[in-house]
Each structure stands twice: as structure tokens, then as C-alpha cells.
Amino acid sequence: MYWRYGQEPCRVRQHNPDYEEGTMKLRVFKMLAVFAALAVLGAGATGCGDDAGDASVQEPAPEPVAPADPEPEAAAPAEPEPEPAVPSEPEPVTIEVTNWHTTEEQFGAPFREIVADFEAKNPGIKVELVDLPWFGTLENLTVRAAGGDAPDVALLSEFWVPSLAAQGALQPMNDLVPVDTLSSLEWARGSLLDPYTFNGELVALPWYVFGFSLVYNKDILAQAGYDGPPATFDEFEEQIAAIAALDGDIIGLGADFSNGAGAGQQLYRWIWAYGGDVFDGEGNVVFDSPEAVAALTALADLQASNGDALTVGINTYAAREVFANEQVAFLGEAAWIRSILRDLSGQGEAFDDSWGVAPWPSGVDGTSIPSVSSHVWAIFKQSDHPEESMAFIDFLVSNAEHQETWAEVFGSTPVFQDQMGFAIFDDPYYTPFLTALENGRTLPLHPQEPVVATTLATAVQEALAGGDPEEALARAADTSRRILGQ
Structure with a gap:
């Protein structure tokens, strides 16, 4: 035996063989009793699965059967798909x-x-x-x-x-x-x-x-003794004067010699033929040059010699009507004139035989400069x-x-x-x-050209009425320069 420091010594039980044997027998007896009880319980448990077993044992309840799925209801008819909207045409x-x-x-x-x-x-x-x-x-x-x-x-x-x-x-x-x-x-x-x-x-x-070319009446030229149209400006002016002298109020040249820009633009062609110009290369007014004065003087002399030389005071449309009535010898026109004269004359294509077309007469340098x-x-x-x-x-x-x-x-x-x-x-x-x-040459493409042409028209009107061409052009040129700030 042993003890710890500070404690009383423990008493140790001594070995007793008789006591241990009796105790062992009691334990064995108890274990056998337990086994017997378990055997009885095991037999009862085995009878639960036997058809001839104890009637007091109830059959287990049947497992519940899931109800059958109901018949699906008939599907409702599908709604018709709406037709896609047709886009409307945009307004033109x-x-x-x-x-x-x-x-x-x-x-x-x-x-x-x-x-x-x-x-x-x-x-x-x-x-x-x-x-x-x-x-x-x-x-x-x-x-x-x-x-x-x-x-x-x-x-x-x-x-x-x-x-x-x-x-x-x-x-x-x-x-x-x-x-x-x-x-x-x-x-x-x-x-x-x-x-x-x-x-x-x-x-x-x-x-x-x-x-533009020269349109002429064949019969009127023949009456004045000419076989064909003029080739130069000298011949042109000569024939205008001769035709104006004919009996029957026959006019030599039909053109826009009214009081608008058209009269000024008619003079452009004469100024070019005499070697002059309306504007120089820098846009400065130069229609009062000696060449321009000579051109306007020639027109004024024609009108002064015979009042029937030019269609003074009427515009282009009126001049065409007079030509269609065979009372004008010359027009300066473009190719559209054929259909216009057929209509104005009332004769249709039959009127084509009465007139012809020739190149615009050449100027002082021998060159034809039509517009x-x-x-x-x-x-x-x-x-x-x-x-x-x-x-x-x-x-x-x-x-x-x-x-x-x-x-x-x-x-x-x-x-x-x-x-x-x-x-x-x-x-x-x-x-x-x-x-x-x-x-040909285009009319001057200048921002103030219509204003200048209208101003120039006043000089034309003044000269054809008997005024001095040089003075008339000088006044018109001065007015144009003031307008243009030159």
C-alpha cells in the first residue's frame, strides 16, 4: 500500500476467494434470464410476417394510391396573329x-x-x-x-x-x-x-x-436687189438702209430697241463688231470708247436716214411678230426661232420657205462675233x-x-x-x-450687268432720237461708274 503526503493512509481490500465465486454465480444467473426474455420477444417478432400467425396482429395499412392525372382540357383555339402594319407612304x-x-x-x-x-x-x-x-x-x-x-x-x-x-x-x-x-x-x-x-x-x-445667227426674209432681200444675206457689217448696214427705203413700210432690222436692258444688250453686238467692249478685263466700264461711239453712230445714222431702218420702241417679242408678218428683213435669233415663226405666222412649216439663216456678219477685223x-x-x-x-x-x-x-x-x-x-x-x-x-461671246457676266445694260439703253434711245452718240455714251458711262463705285 502507499499514501500521499498529507493524507491518511488508504485501506486496501484483501483478496477473498469465496466472496468472488458467489458473486460470479449471481452474475451468470442474471445474464441467462435476460437471454431467455430476448428469445421470447424474437419469436413474437417472427410471427408478424407469417400468414398463419396470430390474428390479433393487424395487417399494415395499404399505401395510398395517387389519384390519376385528370384528362387535359381541350386547348382553346389560338387567337389569330395580327397582320403586320403596312407602313404608310411618306408624303411627297x-x-x-x-x-x-x-x-x-x-x-x-x-x-x-x-x-x-x-x-x-x-x-x-x-x-x-x-x-x-x-x-x-x-x-x-x-x-x-x-x-x-x-x-x-x-x-x-x-x-x-x-x-x-x-x-x-x-x-x-x-x-x-x-x-x-x-x-x-x-x-x-x-x-x-x-x-x-x-x-x-x-x-x-x-x-x-x-x-445667235442672222435670220433674213428672202423675198424682202430680193425686192431690195440682193441675192443673199450680208457677209460683213458694211454689207449689213448697206442692206438695212436699202430695205428701209422700199415702199410699203418694210423695216430693215427687227431688234429690241425699247427702253429696257434689252436695248443696251443689242448694242453689245455692234460694239463687238466695231472692236470695242462693254467692260474691260478688270470689270471697268469702257463702253464710251471710240469703238463703241462708232458703233452707236452707225445705228443712229441708219435710223436718221430712214425711220424704217430699225424697230425702235418695241421689244423682241413684238419684233418677231412683225417678221412673221413679213414686214421685217432681219432678226438676230437662235435656233428656237423656227418653231416660233411657224406659230406666229399661222402657216406652220410652209412659212419655212420664206426665210433663211446665215452666220452673223463679220466685224471690222473680219471675224464674226455672234452672241x-x-x-x-x-x-x-x-x-x-x-x-x-x-x-x-x-x-x-x-x-x-x-x-x-x-x-x-x-x-x-x-x-x-x-x-x-x-x-x-x-x-x-x-x-x-x-x-x-x-x-461667239457671252453677254458680260457682271453682278451689275442688268443695271449697266439699262443705263446703256438710255444712251441708245437718246442717239436714235437724234442725240449725239458720243455725249449720250459718256453720260451713260459716268452713271454706270458711279453705280459701280468706279
Whole structure:
């Protein structure tokens, strides 16, 4: 035995063999009793699975059976899919186009047909044509542009372009004209593009060009003793004087010698023939030069010798009517004159035998210098539809079919070189007009040209009424210089 420090010693039980044996027997007996009880319980548990077992043992309850799924109900008929909405057509854009052709009986219907074809090929664009007579077009458009009521597109004479461009009224076209169209005009840039380009901006596109030639009445020349038209200005003035001396109030030259810009522009051709000019290369007024004085003096002398030498006081339209009545010997006209005279005479094609066409007479240096002009289309800056406006202009300029139709009706020359081979130009009638394009000159393209021409017209009127040509030109030139700030 042992003890710990600070505790009392423990008493150790001594080994007793008899005690241990009795205790062991008791434990064995208890274990046997437990095993016997377990055996009885095991037999009862085995009877639970025997059909002949104790009836007091209940059968286990059957497992619940899940109810059968109900028959699916018939599906309701599907609603029809709504048809997709058809997008509505956009409203067409309307562009206002001013022109003078619809005021002319012989040209109005063909032009409307061309416009109708454009609308058919471009259903998104409608064209509203507005009639403006030639005389008064520039004034009308100038006022409308200043008042904020300009049209989308306007047909212009080329010498109106500088004035409207200086007003700031015209839309630059550089980014609007199709590249192919510009390329087709490059062959004659100097006459087809440059005159309508200001500060690098193209503001008008030529529709057609035309050269002026001398139109003469065959019977009247024969009455005056001439076999054919004059070739030089000396012969021209001689024949005018001889015809004016005939009985029957026959007039020598029919031209616009009224009091508007037209009279001044008529004098341009005479000034060129005498070697002068209206403006110099820097835009300065020079129509009071000795050459210009000689030109106006020649006209004044013709009128002074016989009051029937010139159609004084009437415009171009009236002069044509007098020619159609066979009372005028000469006109300066473009190829459109044939259809005009057929209409005015009331004789149709039969009237063609009464007159002919010759090159414009050559001047003092032996060169024929006819005037060349063109009609152009422009878009105004106030337009809300510049792209649609350009589509219309390009259609007129580039469509070969309609250019050929217009050449037949109007006598114009297309601006595309590959369109100048139309069969119509094989007609000898067109030869003088086409030749005029080679040596001709355009009217001065100056912003103030209409004002200068009107001022010059006062000098023409004064000289034809008996005034001194030199003094009349000097006063008109001084007035023009003041207007231009020169």
C-alpha cells in the first residue's frame, strides 16, 4: 500500500476467494434470464410476417394510391396573329419651280410632259410650276429673294446669275451636283461652269446653250436687189438702209430697241463688231470708247436716214411678230426661232420657205462675233429641299431623251458633248447656229450687268432720237461708274 503526503493512509481490500465465486454465480444467473426474455420477444417478432400467425396482429395499412392525372382540357383555339402594319407612304416633297416656257404656247406643253416624266420616275417629288414671263423674271426673283419668299428652283438667263449671286440668294451646288454630271461638263468648263462659279462656289447649272445667227426674209432681200444675206457689217448696214427705203413700210432690222436692258444688250453686238467692249478685263466700264461711239453712230445714222431702218420702241417679242408678218428683213435669233415663226405666222412649216439663216456678219477685223447664251437652273438658298431640287435639275440636264426632244422643239444645243450627235443636227438649218458656238461671246457676266445694260439703253434711245452718240455714251458711262463705285 502507499499514501500521499498529507493524507491518511488508504485501506486496501484483501483478496477473498469465496466472496468472488458467489458473486460470479449471481452474475451468470442474471445474464441467462435476460437471454431467455430476448428469445421470447424474437419469436413474437417472427410471427408478424407469417400468414398463419396470430390474428390479433393487424395487417399494415395499404399505401395510398395517387389519384390519376385528370384528362387535359381541350386547348382553346389560338387567337389569330395580327397582320403586320403596312407602313404608310411618306408624303411627297413639293418643289416650286419658276420658268417662262409654260407662258409660251409652243413650248409649254412639251415642257410639262418632261416634268410629268420626272414626277413619274421620282414619285417622292412633286413639281409646282409657276409661270413667269421672260421680261420681269429677274425683278420678280430679286424681290422674292429679298422678302424671304424665293422659289426652290428657277430657270434663269445666264446674265441674271451674277446679280442674284451677289445678292446672296443662290444655293452653292458644289456638293449637290452628281459627280458624273460635273465630269460631263468639264469639256467646256470655260463656258459651262466657270461663268457660274463665284468665290469658288458653283451656283447655276446650264440646261442648254444656243448661238445667235442672222435670220433674213428672202423675198424682202430680193425686192431690195440682193441675192443673199450680208457677209460683213458694211454689207449689213448697206442692206438695212436699202430695205428701209422700199415702199410699203418694210423695216430693215427687227431688234429690241425699247427702253429696257434689252436695248443696251443689242448694242453689245455692234460694239463687238466695231472692236470695242462693254467692260474691260478688270470689270471697268469702257463702253464710251471710240469703238463703241462708232458703233452707236452707225445705228443712229441708219435710223436718221430712214425711220424704217430699225424697230425702235418695241421689244423682241413684238419684233418677231412683225417678221412673221413679213414686214421685217432681219432678226438676230437662235435656233428656237423656227418653231416660233411657224406659230406666229399661222402657216406652220410652209412659212419655212420664206426665210433663211446665215452666220452673223463679220466685224471690222473680219471675224464674226455672234452672241452666245444659255439658260441655266439655280436653287435658292431659302429652299427647304435642295437635294430634291438638284434631282430635278440633273434630270433635265443629263437625260438624253428629253434633251433631244427639247432640241427638236426649242432648237437648243445640249450641254453634254456626247449628246451633240443627235440626228436633228444633221439638218442644214442648224449649221449657222452650231457654228456660232465656236466664235461667239457671252453677254458680260457682271453682278451689275442688268443695271449697266439699262443705263446703256438710255444712251441708245437718246442717239436714235437724234442725240449725239458720243455725249449720250459718256453720260451713260459716268452713271454706270458711279453705280459701280468706279
